[in-house]
Amino acid sequence: MASVLPASNTSMRSDRNTYVGKSFVHVKNPYLDSMDEDVLYHLDLGTKTHNLPEMFGDVKFVCVGGSPNRMKAFALFMHKELRLTDSEEDIKDICAGTDRYCMYKIGPVLSISHGMGIPSISIMLHELIKLLYHARCSDVTIIRIGTSGGIGIAPGSVVITDEAVDSFFKPRFEQVILDNIVTRSTELDKELAEEIFNCSKEISNFPTLIGHTMCTYDFYEGQGRLDGALCSFSREKGLDYLKRAYNAGIRNIEMESTVFAAMCRLCGLKAAVVCVTLLNRLECDQINSPHDVLVEYQKRPQLLISKFIKQRLGLCDQTS
């Protein structure tokens, strides 16, 4: 696969701006290096069966999202945008041996699906971070490009997360380790969020804002919806919860951002969350916009992040 990276990584803008030298992806596990083999079971990859440094050593951008089809579409889109010389047919699912996740590599960009919810993305992140570590990747930026429910903003708006908060509006992720609960910070990279926001200004008619994102364990009862199989609260209580969320600075709700922020932060990955809103939860619960409208909305984070990546790679003049 053709590389669009300059020969020396240190000439990359991210390096100049934020640190001197390489920042390697790291694990926080003293046992990993002593393992004879590491099977990344849910990715169908492993240290003995695959040459991970050769396959992934040049990865600089990792984009993750819930839906496999969407992440394949993003891979094809990036292939076009980066003007790589290899054929579109060469873009194969690297995790084809499993149906848990899909993964595509487009030059320095990795596009991976993570399913829905904290546990699903957490499994993927453990194995992805180990993959990047085994591949000796450095200076990696990771971005979740997803869908969400908006609060008090027009459907189709793109929210760049400044703070991922839980159902209690707290910027924390509670990780159960054995039978203890450990609280982790969900702080995201502020400079990265600003950089992506600045990119959005260059796209016309592209409603984008920076705000808090609430991450829940459930789509229905946990997000104050009245249309699940179970609903035990009144319309007023549900709306009051969403309004309190709005007043706390929350502009959208999704189901992965807290653990994503917490794990990436611990392992040296600069992380951002960029989600489009499919509806305004102060107005309705059901996602019933026409199919083509929803499809267009879902392309927005892809468009923005493609612009961001091209800018980082110094390719903007050539393609936009």
Added chain:
Amino acid sequence: MASVLPASNTSMRSDRNTYVGKSFVHVKNPYLDSMDEDVLYHLDLGTKTHNLPEMFGDVKFVCVGGSPNRMKAFALFMHKELRLTDSEEDIKDICAGTDRYCMYKIGPVLSISHGMGIPSISIMLHELIKLLYHARCSDVTIIRIGTSGGIGIAPGSVVITDEAVDSFFKPRFEQVILDNIVTRSTELDKELAEEIFNCSKEISNFPTLIGHTMCTYDFYEGQGRLDGALCSFSREKGLDYLKRAYNAGIRNIEMESTVFAAMCRLCGLKAAVVCVTLLNRLECDQINSPHDVLVEYQKRPQLLISKFIKQRLGLCDQTS
């Protein structure tokens, strides 16, 4: 699609044994009936776009599992076992318009994937239960056929869950509703578990047991694994946790059973959890058995549940 059900449902064995008359699937949501339309977004189905009673009214068995490929394989297997007259090519993914879940219908059997983890299965269950409710289904048995990590039992053993417990070994599911935590019972149907266990005795060389199943939010740190990207405890602490779990009656660990038990119980679905174990966690963390061995293990819950369904339908003499 050909029906293998007798004309009158009341002649079914399950009806005779366990209740008089029909037990309808119900929702616990006072708002649902007043909705003009119900879009089951993640299933790509809806009350206005689909005739749900016609499509699903005869469903009596719902089988769910994490992997889409596995649930397709189960559908094809059930098609063969039930000796339906329609062609195998007619078995199409009913949710083909979305890649969140897949769904196949084989006579009275529905086979659906749910992804990994509590949030992912919870979204599917909300929409599945509403589907069964809108379709006016009655006397429905639901079974999760999954994979798991065993504790102190040989890999390949099938565990039928008598009690789904959380990371603290408690038979409860904590549901966040708005910003309150509500504790729900995770009791499963004991008679159903016994009935499935009795079926297992009729299959030779089929190690099966009834035991507690622990449901966690995480595959690595939450299950005491030393091979994740993050690990902050010692080998001894991890093993001690698993041994304490064993002493509390837990025989396997997976990531969906508590919310599955809690939601099905609340909505009138008789539920069972039947998972094969892929490894013995007292011996190792990594799933590194040969591919063909793992494939054979994963067929075991399918084989057992096919036998159970055939027995319920009075088809056993014809096929075994």
